[in-house]
Amino acid sequence: MGIELIYQKWSGKINEVTIGSESKAVKIGGQNSLPFLFKEGGLPNRPRIAFEIWDVPPQDWPDELRRPYGGVLEDVIKWAERCQEEYKAEIICVRLLGAHPDLGNKPSAEEARLVELLLQKVAVPLIILGCGDDQKDNELMPVCCQAARGKRCLVGSAVQDNYRTLTAAVLADGHNIIAESPIDINIAKQLNILISDMGLAQDRIVINPTVGALGYGLEYAYSIMERARLAALSGDKMLAMPFICFVGQESWRAKEAKALETEFPQWGPQRERGIIWEAATAVAFLQSGADILVMRHPESVNCVRDYINVNYQDVDS
Amino acid sequence: MGLSGLDIYKLLPKTNCRECGFVTCLAFAMQLAKRQVSSEKCPYLSDEAKRTLESASRPPIKLITIGEGDGKLEIGNETVMFRHEEKFHHPCGLGFIIEDNLGDKEISETIKKINALNFERVGCMLRPDLIAIRQNGNTDRFVQAVKAVREQTSMNLMLMSKDFKAQQEALKLVSSARPLVYCLDKDNYQEFSSLISEFKVPVVVCAQDLSGLSEITQNLINQGIEDIVLDTGKKATTEKIWEMTQIRRLSLFRSQRSLGFPSLVIVENRADPFQETLTAITYIAKYAGIVLISGNETWEALALLTLRQNIYTDPQKPLCVEPKIYPVGNVNNNSPVLITTNFSLTYYTVLGEVEASKVPSYIVASDTEGMSVLTAWAAEKFTAETIAATLDKCNIKDSVSHRRLIIPGYVAVLSGELEERSGWQIIVGPKEASGIPSFLKNL
Numbered sequence: 001m002g003i004e005l006i007y008q009k010w011s012g013k014i015n016e017v018t019i020g021s022e023s024k025a026v027k028i029g030g031q032n033s034l035p036f037l038f039k040e041g042g043l044p045n046r047p048r049i050a051f052e053i054w055d056v057p058p059q060d061w062p063d064e065l066r067r068p069y070g071g072v073l074e075d076v077i078k079w080a081e082r083c084q085e086e087y088k089a090e091i092i093c094v095r096l097l098g099a100h101p102d103l104g105n106k107p108s109a110e111e112a113r114l115v116e117l118l119l120q121k122v123a124v125p126l127i128i129l130g131c132g133d134d135q136k137d138n139e140l141m142p143v144c145c146q147a148a149r150g151k152r153c154l155v156g157s158a159v160q161d162n163y164r165t166l167t168a169a170v171l172a173d174g175h176n177i178i179a180e181s182p183i184d185i186n187i188a189k190q191l192n193i194l195i196s197d198m199g200l201a202q203d204r205i206v207i208n209p210t211v212g213a214l215g216y217g218l219e220y221a222y223s224i225m226e227r228a229r230l231a232a233l234s235g236d237k238m239l240a241m242p243f244i245c246f247v248g249q250e251s252w253r254a255k256e257a258k259a260l261e262t263e264f265p266q267w268g269p270q271r272e273r274g275i276i277w278e279a280a281t282a283v284a285f286l287q288s289g290a291d292i293l294v295m296r297h298p299e300s301v302n303c304v305r306d307y308i309n310v311n312y313q314d315v316d317s
Numbered sequence: 318m319g320l321s322g323l324d325i326y327k328l329l330p331k332t333n334c335r336e337c338g339f340v341t342c343l344a345f346a347m348q349l350a351k352r353q354v355s356s357e358k359c360p361y362l363s364d365e366a367k368r369t370l371e372s373a374s375r376p377p378i379k380l381i382t383i384g385e386g387d388g389k390l391e392i393g394n395e396t397v398m399f400r401h402e403e404k405f406h407h408p409c410g411l412g413f414i415i416e417d418n419l420g421d422k423e424i425s426e427t428i429k430k431i432n433a434l435n436f437e438r439v440g441c442m443l444r445p446d447l448i449a450i451r452q453n454g455n456t457d458r459f460v461q462a463v464k465a466v467r468e469q470t471s472m473n474l475m476l477m478s479k480d481f482k483a484q485q486e487a488l489k490l491v492s493s494a495r496p497l498v499y500c501l502d503k504d505n506y507q508e509f510s511s512l513i514s515e516f517k518v519p520v521v522v523c524a525q526d527l528s529g530l531s532e533i534t535q536n537l538i539n540q541g542i543e544d545i546v547l548d549t550g551k552k553a554t555t556e557k558i559w560e561m562t563q564i565r566r567l568s569l570f571r572s573q574r575s576l577g578f579p580s581l582v583i584v585e586n587r588a589d590p591f592q593e594t595l596t597a598i599t600y601i602a603k604y605a606g607i608v609l610i611s612g613n614e615t616w617e618a619l620a621l622l623t624l625r626q627n628i629y630t631d632p633q634k635p636l637c638v639e640p641k642i643y644p645v646g647n648v649n650n651n652s653p654v655l656i657t658t659n660f661s662l663t664y665y666t667v668l669g670e671v672e673a674s675k676v677p678s679y680i681v682a683s684d685t686e687g688m689s690v691l692t693a694w695a696a697e698k699f700t701a702e703t704i705a706a707t708l709d710k711c712n713i714k715d716s717v718s719h720r721r722l723i724i725p726g727y728v729a730v731l732s733g734e735l736e737e738r739s740g741w742q743i744i745v746g747p748k749e750a751s752g753i754p755s756f757l758k759n760l
Contacts, residue, residue, distance in 0.1 A: 002528055003527045003528045003531055003567065003573070003576070005527075005563050005567075006563065006566040006567060006570060006571065036554075036555045036558045036559075037558070037559060037562065038555055038559075039559055214620065214623050214624055214627065215438060215623040215626070215627065216662065217662060217689075218624070218627045219400070219627040219628060219630050219632070222400075222602075222627070222628070223399070223400055223401040223632055226399050226400075226401060227399075227401050230399070253749075253751075255666075255669070255751075256619060256620075256623070263673075266433075266436065266615070267436075267615055267616070267619060268614065268615030268616050268619075269615075269616070272590075272591075272614065272616045273615075273616040273619065273620075275591070276591060276594055276616050276617065276620050277620065279591065279594075279595060280594060280595065280598050280620045280621075280624060283595045283598045283599065284598055284602055284624055284627075287599060287602040287603060288602075303591045303592065303595060304595070306592060307592065307595045307596075310553075310554070311553075311554055311555050
């Protein structure tokens with residue numbers, strides 16, 4: 001008995017966004033099919049993994065997560081180099097947390113010099129994140145954008161109440177922007193409209209849907225992403241942006257990733273548990289359409305990279 | 318697939334005898350179409366009409382039950398492609414493969430390990446559902462191994478053997494436990510179908526492609542065998558995702574009855590347990606009814622069961638706990654009082670940390686309709702007004718002699734107004750639950 005398969009045809013397509021300049025630039029998005037359904041449409045760019053690094057030594061990272069970065073957590077340049085050289089990072093994501101008023105309040109000019117130096121030492125594309133304090137970020141990000149002028153970085157995060165300054169800076173210096181919305185498809189769309197209205201091209205916007213870790217509300221962002229992707233493929237241009245998911249940050253807050261075996265003997269050894277918690281969160285979001293995964297543990301990154309490479313083997317890297 | 322009221326009317330006797338309780342056959346037909354009444358109310362239905370009505374009301378993906386009693390596994394009866402469209406109904410089963418050529422002692426140890434794989438998360442017990450015994454050698458050994466497993470676990474069973482005699486003997490021993498038989502394929506199904514009919518057990522049908530599957534299942538359906546699970550064999554992950562998507566689409570959108578069953582996937586990668594886990598994660602998200610793995614490490618099971626819990630959560634109904642006072646530990650009238658929301662994830666995270674602090678405390682779960690702290694605050698379900706009302710309603714003042722309330726750090730902004738409204742002294746707790754133990758110890 002012959003079975004006639006059901007092919008879904010989509011009128012829309014996700015924007016292709018280029019991050020970085022010259023030979024190491026990477027492209028994300030560009031698909032007109034749901035994740036992994038290669039037979040139904042084009043998935044021209046594989047999902048990419050970015051390593052997350054900080055400009056101040058993280059205090060609350062568990063030992064298992066600090067171990068791979070022994071000796072470099074105090075020096076963000078060396079940290080970036082280790083990610084690039086030893087762990088073969090394709091993208092590096094630097095969080096300028098040290099600029100936060102409560103965490104050292106580093107002057108913006110100092111952070112801008114750091115960005116400049118990073119761009120000299122690191123060949124792979126850069127994602128630059130502010131410190132999370134709106135007022136400080138509005139002063140910090142324009143100078144950092146300027147320091148990285150022409151390098152086509154991905155810069156974040158614009159939020160509904162604070163997107164103008166960042167959008168203007170990104171526009172002026174030729175970068176891409178992260179538009180962050182709190183697990184809300186309407187706000188995601190609204191923010192994309194607001195940013196586009198300021199003149200930034202739609203293929204310069206990446207959506208951060210604010211994900212939760214495995215076991216910690218993962219399903220909320222998972223479904224928001226599926227809804228947004230279906231809307232985009234059905235023709236909604238204001239949701240046709242690739243997704244960036246901050247998987248590392250969320251996973252390593254989960255007790256299942258952090259707790260030692262001595263605290264929870266019934267959960268077994270912590271090392272594998274932590275690694276799989278981050279990797280499993282990442283792979284779950286690949287099913288809902290993640291384009292960039294920002295991750296922390298090199299072992300987790302390895303697992304997810306292997307997974308992507310095997311499943312995208314027919315797609316050029 | 319659904320019949321309209323008029324379609325149904327044509328099948329009825331049209332005598333308006335009123336024995337069904339309705340004034341006319343047409344009125345009865347209309348209620349049948351809405352599935353408000355059972356067709357059995359009409360005593361005069363022809364057999365043919367009964368069959369037609371039955372098949373029209375059949376769900377597009379059949380519900381399959383494996384096992385017996387409380388721990389039985391029910392899969393299938395899914396209605397959507399994406400969970401936000403309604404929900405995923407029957408959480409996919411997770412099972413482990415045990416080889417029958419292991420020694421008895423090894424089998425016992427493995428079962429012991431698997432039996433211990435259960436975890437409490439947000440108030441639910443998470444546990445795997447199946448143990449599959451796979452034949453590697455002779456008939457007797459398989460039957461022996463099945464017997465051994467059956468004696469040592471209450472988990473549902475799956476029998477993996479293409480040896481007729483072995484299946485027959487094993488089924489004689491365990492058919493009352495309603496094991497899943499693996500598998501019927503194009504070469505053996507004619508022979509095995511008698512066995513399945515005799516023992517009335519669910520069965521996996523295996524073929525490399527959907528047409529092949531369909532051919533076998535159609536034959537089985539014609540023989541009255543309908544407790545079927547589908548398997549398209551071992552292949553690349555993206556190919557599997559495509560096939561599982563097609564099976565789901567064909568049954569939902571085209572009522573393809575020969576594929577209207579849940580699917581099973583075997584994920585085995587002993588060399589790389591991380592990849593095994595990630596592949597299994599894929600199928601839990603994308604339409605598997607059963608995922609079988611070879612590894613039985615705690616971290617693997619914990620990750621997979623947690624994802625299953627996430628994906629199968631009803632998107633319209635957040636998990637909540639009852640809004641009330643929860644005493645933790647050996648409390649007295651001096652114990653600290655913490656307030657949080659009644660979103661399960663929030664409550665259980667706070668509970669875990671309060672327990673870890675070993676400081677006996679009261680947790681008050683405020684009714685935020687299952688929203689987390691910040692979401693509830695933004696939606697005005699967790700405000701000075703609602704918190705003050707909660708304190709009043711739950712009578713916490715009868716349990717403690719002090720009037721000090723610890724609130725989540727994220728809603729520190731409520732302190733002033735809350736103090737005024739409630740008359741309680743407000744202490745701002747940590748933002749993250751993980752800060753609770755040191756906070757309570759230093760209170």
